[in-house]
């Protein structure tokens with residue numbers, strides 16, 4: 001399996017986003033630990049470049065998004081950078097976050113947010129834009145924007161209710177309070193909590209390996225249907241699912257999957 005390393009600098013000197021591919025997994029890592037991986041325009045641009053590169057690499061079957069330093073996944077959008085924003089600048093910059101969120105939801109590979117430390121504001125929204133979240137026991141999550149006189153601006157008002165329900169999303173967004181990893185697990189914000197960073201990445205890799213043993217086409221179709229249908233009225237959602245179901249039957253991997261089962265052997269996708 002190919003192994004490669006690159007860094008997206010977004011114009012800064014040291015790379016603010018790293019990309020490492022090995023064993024079919026692309027690790028996309030925010031690398032601004034002194035600012036708790038705050039999301040600057042350079043970081044957002046670097047993340048978009050890295051996710052695009054991972055998505056178009058045939059060797060990549062899964063993506064892990066993470067933050068360097070062990071204290072933060074991302075402590076939110078860069079407050080210093082936003083301080084002087086005009087409303088129009090804020091709208092433009094939020095657009096970059098939405099571009100990243102849409103990209104994460106549109107690439108065919110599964111994306112796991114591996115959170116080790118704080119995921120706050122735009123950082124929590126970045127994790128929510130991934131397919132699902134694994135967290136270390138020391139992690140904390142929150143949407144503290146109201147403490148800055150803001151509201152979530154990277155899709156948190158859409159994705160957080162989908163994850164935890166509208167009532168809990170209202171409580172977290174109105175209060176701006178942080179939730180520890182165990183509470184995040186209990187309310188559905190994260191799928192798994194692991195004791196430490198090593199266990200976190202091992203679990204994420206293990207799940208991506210489990211998924212990559214399945215039909216890549218079927219997983220990609222399921223992702224597209226789930227993203228497209230989530231939050232829609234049932235009849236609209238079902239219609240989207242029917243389209244995806246029909247597409248699956250037209251792909252060779254459907255033939256292989258069925259043949260493998262009937263021949264009592266492992267599928268070769």
Ligand SMILES: CCCCCCCCCCCCC/C=C/C(=O)SCCNC(=O)CCNC(=O)[C@H](O)C(C)(C)COP(=O)(O)OP(=O)(O)OC[C@H]1O[C@@H](n2cnc3c(N)ncnc32)[C@H](O)[C@@H]1OP(=O)(O)O
Nearest residue numbers: 035038040041075076077078079081093094121122153154
């Ligand atoms: C050039 C323009 C760039 C703009 C940004 C991109 C465009 C985005 C625009 C639209 C975005 C909309 C959606 C998102 C909105 C948000 O995310 S709002 C921010 C939400 N996050 C927060 O409010 C968390 C802020 N941080 C904290 O509360 C604390 O840091 C902490 C996490 C509780 C940890 O506290 P503590 O352990 O005491 O450490 P600190 O000393 O506070 O932090 C260490 C250093 O890191 C810096 N830092 C932390 N968070 C941020 C941040 N979000 N932005 C910038 N810098 C941050 C902190 O200032 C410290 O730095 P130094 O003082 O230099 O040591």
